[in-house]
Amino acid sequence: MFKRHKSLERKREFLFQGLPQSTMKNNTRNFHSLSQLVLSAGPLKATRTLKLSKTTHFEIEILDAHTRKQICVVDKVPQTSTIHDVKQKFHKACPKWYPSRVGLQLEYGGPFLKDYVTIQSVAASSIITLYFTDLGRQVSWTTVFLAEYSGPLLIYILFYLRSSYIYDAKESSRRPRHPVVHLACFCHCIHYIRHLLETLFVHKVSSGHSPTKNLIKGCAFYWGFTSWIAYYINHPRYTPPSFGNRQIIVSAINFLICEAGNHFINTVLAHPNHTGSNACFPSPNYNPFTWLFFLVSCPNYTYEIGSWISFTVMTQTLPVGIFTILMSIQMTLWAQKKHKIYQKKFNSCVHRKSAIIPFIL
Amino acid sequence: MPLAMCSFVCSDIFFLSFQVQSEDSVLLFVIAWTITEIIRYSFYTFSLLNHLPYIIKWARYTLFIVLYPMGVSGELLTIYAALPFVRQAGLYSISLPNKYNFSFDYYAFLILVMISYIPLFPQLYFHMLHQRRKVLSGTEEHKKFD
Numbered sequence: 367m368f369k370r371h372k373s374l375e376r377k378r379e380f381l382f383q384g385l386p387q388s389t390m391k392n393n394t395r396n397f398h399s400l401s402q403l404v405l406s407a408g409p410l411k412a413t414r415t416l417k418l419s420k421t422t423h424f425e426i427e428i429l430d431a432h433t434r435k436q437i438c439v440v441d442k443v444p445q446t447s448t449i450h451d452v453k454q455k456f457h458k459a460c461p462k463w464y465p466s467r468v469g470l471q472l473e474y475g476g477p478f479l480k481d482y483v484t485i486q487s488v489a490a491s492s493i494i495t496l497y498f499t500d501l502g503r504q505v506s507w508t509t510v511f512l513a514e515y516s517g518p519l520l521i522y523i524l525f526y527l528r529s530s531y532i533y534d535a536k537e538s539s540r541r542p543r544h545p546v547v548h549l550a551c552f553c554h555c556i557h558y559i560r561h562l563l564e565t566l567f568v569h570k571v572s573s574g575h576s577p578t579k580n581l582i583k584g585c586a587f588y589w590g591f592t593s594w595i596a597y598y599i600n601h602p603r604y605t606p607p608s609f610g611n612r613q614i615i616v617s618a619i620n621f622l623i624c625e626a627g628n629h630f631i632n633t634v635l636a637h638p639n640h641t642g643s644n645a646c647f648p649s650p651n652y653n654p655f656t657w658l659f660f661l662v663s664c665p666n667y668t669y670e671i672g673s674w675i676s677f678t679v680m681t682q683t684l685p686v687g688i689f690t691i692l693m694s695i696q697m698t699l700w701a702q703k704k705h706k707i708y709q710k711k712f713n714s715c716v717h718r719k720s721a722i723i724p725f726i727l
Numbered sequence: 728m729p730l731a732m733c734s735f736v737c738s739d740i741f742f743l744s745f746q747v748q749s750e751d752s753v754l755l756f757v758i759a760w761t762i763t764e765i766i767r768y769s770f771y772t773f774s775l776l777n778h779l780p781y782i783i784k785w786a787r788y789t790l791f792i793v794l795y796p797m798g799v800s801g802e803l804l805t806i807y808a809a810l811p812f813v814r815q816a817g818l819y820s821i822s823l824p825n826k827y828n829f830s831f832d833y834y835a836f837l838i839l840v841m842i843s844y845i846p847l848f849p850q851l852y853f854h855m856l857h858q859r860r861k862v863l864s865g866t867e868e869h870k871k872f873d
Contacts, residue, residue, distance in 0.1 A: 605826055
């Protein structure tokens with residue numbers, strides 16, 4: 367459904383590009399030298415001259431992936447440039463395709479080349495053919511997050527103010543509101559304000575983009591569910607929780623603990639301790655909230671699920687429960703995907719941990 | 728998708744009320760869907776046996792032009808006929824206040840379902856028309872070359 371935190375993953379991949387890139391380089395060189403050996407005599411001379419000469423420039427021919435027609439030729443590309451530079455030059459040549467919308471493949475039907483990949487690693491000779499696919503209108507991840515999180519904030523406050531368009535005005539004025547309604551509004555707003563501030567100041571989103579469809583789907587999901595839950599919590603006929611103040615206070619404290627935990631985990635993920643080839647899985651530090659890293663590989667999702675469960679218990683509202691279940695399913699899927707990636711990369715650090723719930727999942 | 732629509736309406740009629748079961752519109756969509764389903768499942772069976780008679784394929788991709796609108800109008804009329812009974816009995820509806828702060832209005836839900844036919848049915852119909860053009864004209868060309 368959503369590939370939100372893939373952008374954070376890309377940032378981490380960028381740090382560790384040494385490992386996969388060298389293997390890719392070796393594979394490409396092996397395949398190409400083998401194919402050239404089969405096709406003609408004296409093949410390795412071409413690659414050897416490439417290594418020796420420092421001033422060769424690449425020429426990249428860009429074909430349309432579906433029609434195989436040539437769109438343009440990007441020439442005078444220096445050796446050290448990356449796919450990102452190629453996309454910029456392509457945009458200058460054909461202004462219609464701005465860089466984030468362009469998908470370049472090495473062969474038809476192959477994977478899209480990432481922005482940080484250098485031309486040298488994929489080049490067999492000084493003339494390269496790349497296939498272009500239009501990825502559709504793209505929107506940056508920051509915009510997606512800001513839209514998804516500011517909507518619920520405003521919608522909930524709209525319902526909290528009990529406008530007469532939504533609720534019956536006479537009934538609203540007749541019944542006084544239980545304190546848990548105010549507490550719920552406060553907690554909900556804190557949750558989304560924290561998300562917004564983290565998107566703006568903490569998360570290092572690599573300039574990734576996603577199709578506009580994801581923006582619309584995400585916004586519809588968040589805004590729709592927020593209006594649904596806000597309607598019930600702020601309704602004049604709202605029934606407070608069955609176990610009274612004890613239930614409310616315990617779940618409120620739990621909510622605040624999970625929010626704090628989520629915040630600290632996001633800060634740790636944004637500023638990892640080691641970088642480069644010695645880098646390991648984000649490590650827990652003196653902060654007790656980060657100690658969950660010992661048990662779980664994606665504690666930010668754990669804390670988020672914890673916050674929503676405490677919010678459900680605090681308000682005792684079924685729609686909130688449904689929202690929590692859907693979010694938990696989605697986050698569990700993301701966490702398991704990430705956990706698999708971590709296991710492949712850092713097996714030594716991660717093998718004793720579980721993905722999202724300690725010892726269980 | 729037609730399966731989902733069909734099962735929704737069938738379960739609706741089953742659970743709904745005896746008052747609605749004797750309506751004419753019930754006859755309309757039951758006939759339409761039974762014929763459609765008989766042809767469809769014989770199409771699948773013969774396809775699996777790799778021995779598909781052209782008449783079944785033709786029937787599947789042609790008769791829907793009449794049967795789908797028949798079925799959909801039958802369903803809509805039935806739901807419309809059932810609305811007053813649902814309103815009266817408060818069938819399958821939960822109202823506030825209750826312990827879990829949840830409410831569900833079956834009447835409003837049925838109206839939403841009726842409205843949702845407006846975007847969904849044309850999509851389905853045009854998809855089937857497109858399939859018809861692809862499948863039936865494809866076999867004709869194949870026959871010409873034979």
